[in-house]
Amino acid sequence: MGNLRDTSQRRVILEELVRLKTHPTANELYEIVRKRIPKISLGTVYRNLELLAESKVIQKLDTAGTKKRFDAMTGDHYHVRCVKCGKVDDLDFPFLNSLNKSATLAGNYEIISHRLEFEGICPECRSQRLVGKNCVERESNSG
Amino acid sequence: MGNLRDTSQRRVILEELVRLKTHPTANELYEIVRKRIPKISLGTVYRNLELLAESKVIQKLDTAGTKKRFDAMTGDHYHVRCVKCGKVDDLDFPFLNSLNKSATLAGNYEIISHRLEFEGICPECRSQRLVGKNCVERESNSG
DNA sequence: ATCATTAATAGTAACTGTTACTAATATAGC
DNA sequence: GCTATATTAGTAACAGTTACTATTAATGAT
Numbered sequence: 001m002g003n004l005r006d007t008s009q010r011r012v013i014l015e016e017l018v019r020l021k022t023h024p025t026a027n028e029l030y031e032i033v034r035k036r037i038p039k040i041s042l043g044t045v046y047r048n049l050e051l052l053a054e055s056k057v058i059q060k061l062d063t064a065g066t067k068k069r070f071d072a073m074t075g076d077h078y079h080v081r082c083v084k085c086g087k088v089d090d091l092d093f094p095f096l097n098s099l100n101k102s103a104t105l106a107g108n109y110e111i112i113s114h115r116l117e118f119e120g121i122c123p124e125c126r127s128q129r130l131v132g133k134n135c136v137e138r139e140s141n142s143g
Numbered sequence: 144m145g146n147l148r149d150t151s152q153r154r155v156i157l158e159e160l161v162r163l164k165t166h167p168t169a170n171e172l173y174e175i176v177r178k179r180i181p182k183i184s185l186g187t188v189y190r191n192l193e194l195l196a197e198s199k200v201i202q203k204l205d206t207a208g209t210k211k212r213f214d215a216m217t218g219d220h221y222h223v224r225c226v227k228c229g230k231v232d233d234l235d236f237p238f239l240n241s242l243n244k245s246a247t248l249a250g251n252y253e254i255i256s257h258r259l260e261f262e263g264i265c266p267e268c269r270s271q272r273l274v275g276k277n278c279v280e281r282e283s284n285s286g
Numbered sequence: 287a288t289c290a291t292t293a294a295t296a297g298t299a300a301c302t303g304t305t306a307c308t309a310a311t312a313t314a315g316c
Numbered sequence: 317g318c319t320a321t322a323t324t325a326g327t328a329a330c331a332g333t334t335a336c337t338a339t340t341a342a343t344g345a346t
Binding site: 003004039041042043047066 | 321322323324325326327332333
C-alpha cells in the first residue's frame with residue numbers, strides 16, 4: 001500500500017468499501033465503519049478515502065451531485081445511477097477507448113480522458129413501475 | 144419565461160450567462176453581475192440560476208468537482224475541461240444518441256440519459272507546453 | 287396614476303460536505 | 317523496549333449552498 005501505514009482504521013475502511021457495491025459517499029461508509037470501530041472519526045474516513053484514491057488503491061467517482069463517491073473497483077468502467085432510488089451501479093458496457101481520440105480530432109483540445117455516466121431506472125424500480133406503484137422521483141434534484 | 148417575473152436582476156443574470164462561454168459557477172457569475180448591480184445578493188444569483196434551470200431557460204452542468212456550473216446553451220452537447228487551467232469549453236462533437244439504447248441492451252437498467260464530459264489540454268495550455276514552460280497542474284484536485 | 291396582490295429581493299443565518307489543526311496514540315524498524 | 321513519525325480523534329474552520337424574513341418591486345386591474 002505504498003507509503004501508507006497499515007492501521008486498523010484504514011484496513012476496515014478498505015474492507016468495507018470492497019464489500020460494498022454501492023459506490024458510497026464518505027458519510028455512508030462512515031456509518032458502516034462505525035459499527036466495527038465505534039470511536040472512528042469522520043475526518044479519518046475522509047482522509048483515508050482521499051489517501052487510498054491518491055494511491056490508486058480505490059477510485060474516486062467524480063459523478064453528478066455534490067457528494068464524492070468511492071469505488072473499490074479501479075479499472076476503467078462506467079456507472080449507472082437510478083433516477084428513482086439514487087443507487088449507483090456498475091454497468092457492464094465496453095469501455096470506449098476510441099472516444100478520446102475521436103474527441104481530439106473533433107476539436108482543438110488534446111483530449112486525455114473522459115467520464116461517462118448513465119442515468120436510468122434500476123430493475124427494482126422498473127418492477128415497481130410495472131406493478132403500478134406511483135414512485136415519486138427522488139433524486140436528480142441537485143439542490 | 145414561464146411564471147417567472149421579469150426582474151432586472153434576473154435579466155442581467157441571464158444576459159451575462161448568455162454572453163459568457165465559460166460555464167461559470169454561481170460565484171463567478173456573481174462577481175460579473177455585481178459590476179452591473181452592485182447591491183445584488185449572492186443568494187439571489189443562486190436562486191435565479193436554479194429557477195432558470197428548472198424552467199429550461201438555461202442548463203445546469205452536473206460536472207466533476209463540487210461546484211455547480213451553468214450553461215446558457217440548452218441543447219444536448221458535450222463539454223471539455225482543461226486539466227491545466229480549469230476552463231470548461233463546449234466540444235463540437237456529435238451527440239451519441241445511440242449510447243442510451245446500447246447501454247440499456249448491455250445491462251438490466253432502463254437507461255434514459257447519459258452525461259459525458261471530456262478532460263484534456265486547451266489550445267492555450269498546449270501552446271505553453273510547446274514553448275517549454277513548466278505549467279504546474281492546478282485543477283483535478285478534488286480537495 | 288393608483289392600488290392590491292404577490293413574487294422576488296437583500297442581508298443574514300443556517301445547513302451540508304469537506305478539510306485543517308493539534309495533542310495523543312499507534313505503527314514500523316531496529 | 318525505544319525512537320521516529322505517521323496517523324488518529326475531536327474539534328474548529330472552510331467552501332458551497334439554501335432558508336428565513338422584513339422590505340421592495342413587478343404585475344394586472346381600474
